[in-house]
Amino acid sequence: MRPSKRAPDELRPVRIERGVSRHAEGSCLVRFGDTEVLCMASLEDKVPGWLRGAGRGWVTAEYGMLPRATGERMRREAASGRQGGRTLEIQRLIGRSLRAVTDLVKLGERQITVDCDVLQADGGTRTAAITGGWVALHECVRWMQARDMVQESPLVDHVAAVSCGIYAGTPVLDLDYPEDSEAGTDANFVITGSGNLVEVQASAEGAPFSEDELLRLLTLARGGVSRLVDLQKMAIA
Amino acid sequence: MRPSKRAPDELRPVRIERGVSRHAEGSCLVRFGDTEVLCMASLEDKVPGWLRGAGRGWVTAEYGMLPRATGERMRREAASGRQGGRTLEIQRLIGRSLRAVTDLVKLGERQITVDCDVLQADGGTRTAAITGGWVALHECVRWMQARDMVQESPLVDHVAAVSCGIYAGTPVLDLDYPEDSEAGTDANFVITGSGNLVEVQASAEGAPFSEDELLRLLTLARGGVSRLVDLQKMAIA
Amino acid sequence: MRPSKRAPDELRPVRIERGVSRHAEGSCLVRFGDTEVLCMASLEDKVPGWLRGAGRGWVTAEYGMLPRATGERMRREAASGRQGGRTLEIQRLIGRSLRAVTDLVKLGERQITVDCDVLQADGGTRTAAITGGWVALHECVRWMQARDMVQESPLVDHVAAVSCGIYAGTPVLDLDYPEDSEAGTDANFVITGSGNLVEVQASAEGAPFSEDELLRLLTLARGGVSRLVDLQKMAIA
Amino acid sequence: MRPSKRAPDELRPVRIERGVSRHAEGSCLVRFGDTEVLCMASLEDKVPGWLRGAGRGWVTAEYGMLPRATGERMRREAASGRQGGRTLEIQRLIGRSLRAVTDLVKLGERQITVDCDVLQADGGTRTAAITGGWVALHECVRWMQARDMVQESPLVDHVAAVSCGIYAGTPVLDLDYPEDSEAGTDANFVITGSGNLVEVQASAEGAPFSEDELLRLLTLARGGVSRLVDLQKMAIA
């Protein structure tokens, strides 16, 4: 049995609240259980230098964690003077995931930056960030539509993410921190609303895993993302 | 008349909510109108190197702003690789203010770090941070008392802060961002529960100001802090 | 047909040459076609601070690219003052991959750092680094065995890696740079000598991919890694 | 009695020597007792990016301390790779103080940077820097007038600064280092030639202070600045 008492294929209670920022063009506070991530989409009327004049836009993400989002206080990255490897890896993943469902030509020569800041962490911060980041991005697109900046939405599909792992020999969905610390294999799946894969990242924490195990995790993830996409739809309704 | 329609001596609606973090020993979400600051106190069982063996503890603070806490997205300090002068100045002020009401000998050889992160900014973030930081610190002290780590509270008084300024010729209390942008003089007062001064920082934004104006701002600040201390008392009750 | 004229399941010519450094305890120059990576394993008699006294060792990796390893000269990371996100991501991957086949308790309280420096890049630098890094690590372990520092080898299996992608609709093995630039999906597989999975990282570069496509890439990767492990065996014989 | 044997309202011997640099458009070596600050004003024919085209100029300051300006050698900030919070706070204060008496429109689209470098420190470096910085700025303005770059001086008033504190219960003027280390309250006042306030920064080092104490310090400061302004006048005569 899982420490969280959940069934193997059971998500934590997920809440997605949009419109939480007075300033950002799109925003969302997403909770996967005790994990809380504040996502804010900022629109800029210019693109990075290397994309100038290319007739399309860009979507990027930045990720951060408040120092005491975790059980032990971590050093503030602004104070240490550099973003750690984990931070950079996660924000690159979020950016790729959101771009995978965005038509950058339809966006026009503009950039949307989605800041994902973890207020509280209990495992799954990157999957919550992708899931909530999409809602913030969607709200930003609506803001643009309301101002006739784009005719058609550049968002071509939903995208959401969930983690899975093998806990005490059993594949389980949406690991919280105590489960994640013990899980033998840790995988993150980023999946579109239509059920296709955007990113698969599976990592053996202890013993290597088999193809069969990978597939069982993937099946769990599909179920989880399907429910997350339903929650995204309710949030933007 | 003020853009906010408030009377000259009227605070914005202030809300102080404690116990908002699952992990921190003390925490508080404080709102001064649309300004929102999350304060988390972290206890460590060791002190900075220069204080080792001195028989007393330390209270320090760190301050940060989410990139889109403001109307225009600001560059993330972790990405730019350094904390700006404004950030460092504010976190030094918060730390000094909290230490002014802490008996560091009673605290013992421990450090409490109060992280103040601005989720949304509309003027007065440093004063909100000091006001809420005290509540987080108080909760952390209670946490220690519940574990018999300290006999008596090392907190010797309340401390809270408020800004004042001269807006269109009139001294007004607790400036929001539109008022702050226009104010001729900008002052921050940090005052104890017993009405004594901990910090006075007054700055002419345009024309220099007179001693009389300084005193009128101080009178307003006293009134404001008195109400903030009442709100702190309700929050910790 | 692939730009490289190779069959879909055909590796580039792979050469693994060990013992190339006069100084390092283990070393290997690995070539996957025109991709050349110099791997050097350095043994230290101490472990990172957080592992001190834990009765086990550590294996870590660092990754770098010479500025003109690529078609366009890139800025030297030492000159820009920070390692990019891609660099950090890759070196974390190499480290995890090598640790997955190392018994850290048998290693004892020592650290082995495997430096992987790309002399020339033509796609697949991270997979070459893992494949060659294992050979350098193996040589370092032999060096230790020759000095009776360890009784039994802490290396419990081979590990090697290969990339796969969907090129012009066809799953293909071991992408070179021109293929990689055009591939719709890009995946890296890290697999042990016994055929189990250590890491799977699959990313949609354009359209999302299906579970079936993932499995076809995985099948190709298994075949490729099996041949790479044979080459590792020949190199260390 | 003060360690320096001075009367409570007595400044240290102050010397202001202008024209000390062969290169700078304006320069001044200012001494408050053993505190020595070299101030050099540099004129540039362009403004910071955010001010371009706004039809006005900018005055800014930078502050530094030689490593052995103090009793114990401090680490060189250029070597540690970042300016400390104290440095940034002081240079922001100097800049604001000088801008408070400068008509930036009359200056035209130019920037004057006033570098204040402490050669020897004995308390009051920031107040000496403001006092001497004004003289360097004034000399720079004269340099511009001599070349018909400005018709009328953009300097609208004098500005000078002095510290005050409560030493052994008595408010005293112009603290040297031994007095500053013991003082219960530490305040810096920046005041114009016409007696108005530009900046007030008062800080309880130990016990909080009362409004009455603040006012007594302010009275001392007025007297001190009045004498400093006389010395500025003699220096530029």
Place this chain on the structure above:
Amino acid sequence: MRPSKRAPDELRPVRIERGVSRHAEGSCLVRFGDTEVLCMASLEDKVPGWLRGAGRGWVTAEYGMLPRATGERMRREAASGRQGGRTLEIQRLIGRSLRAVTDLVKLGERQITVDCDVLQADGGTRTAAITGGWVALHECVRWMQARDMVQESPLVDHVAAVSCGIYAGTPVLDLDYPEDSEAGTDANFVITGSGNLVEVQASAEGAPFSEDELLRLLTLARGGVSRLVDLQKMAIA
């Protein structure tokens, strides 16, 4: 007798192999005994900002060492976030040496960057880098000539470098690491094909040296550079 058993005026076996990079416009792998340096010349069609519009080009160099090029692993400069003083000093020397034999006007408004990366170090890395860097630069110039980018070669002469030192009282040529560690005086000479001096850097490691000793080292260096220039000629033939 020298640890290397060489005669006092004997170079180590030197090998210069050009055309070793698939990407760089010019490249060279140079070996002075066990010292191996990979030199790659990159051509860019623009010059540094301060040279724009001046009607001439620029040649610059960057230098790096792989972390385990040496007997003890050194920290990776990209990871530590700054290039050390030794690195900066050497790359400035290489750049000056190559510019000394380049007609920058004939080069036109272009920059050539010569990256010199030490794969293995055994003393004399800077002299090997200059000697090999010239070959890479020459190959780059040929690449330009083949494309009619320059009419006449901007290279006006050969340049090569060698170290000398006083080992056990005897002046010796081309120190390897064990000799260098023991040598009393260490000198590097950069000399043109026509025998003129470009750089002389002589340093007393222990006792100061006399003018006579300097001249004897210089005589050795002339002989050594003359042979290095012959080897350059063979390499580019």
Place this chain on the structure above:
Amino acid sequence: MRPSKRAPDELRPVRIERGVSRHAEGSCLVRFGDTEVLCMASLEDKVPGWLRGAGRGWVTAEYGMLPRATGERMRREAASGRQGGRTLEIQRLIGRSLRAVTDLVKLGERQITVDCDVLQADGGTRTAAITGGWVALHECVRWMQARDMVQESPLVDHVAAVSCGIYAGTPVLDLDYPEDSEAGTDANFVITGSGNLVEVQASAEGAPFSEDELLRLLTLARGGVSRLVDLQKMAIA
């Protein structure tokens, strides 16, 4: 004729004033014409980590320039976050030069750091820094002798430095900035009181130079250093 009207072998007016710092154990303000360098020696009772327990001490130097020491204001290195290559090169040279005349065993397990800060630059800052740095070091040693920290002086000789160059075809001594900018060859010589060489650094700025030219510069330098050593003797008398 030289721009400075000096004879080819004529030094600028040199002034060496010791005891200029209230805090430093040794100090010296040295002027070579308009070049002014403040040298302060700081004694610490511990050595760098790599020297601990070795039974000897260390002498090191740091070098800096005030931003407006030069004709054009340069960016403050503390603000840019790194010391430039020129700075690092010079401070390494100063340190080596001073160590060349120090018996580190006699110094005992202590470190002396000599800070050389350029207040005004007009060419020859590094040679002035070495010449004045020796005086500060000497005063620091006397300070130690007065406290019986060392029996015998660890300073075994004088050391001083001077630049030479070929100006309009003529070898000249002690270049000022206008001469240095035009000189064809630029050389710095560090020479002991007994006339031996510690460092020779000669660099062709334009055309390479001959052995004969090097020797003529060296002859000039010997004469110059001999007079500088006399001035050092007068300063410490």
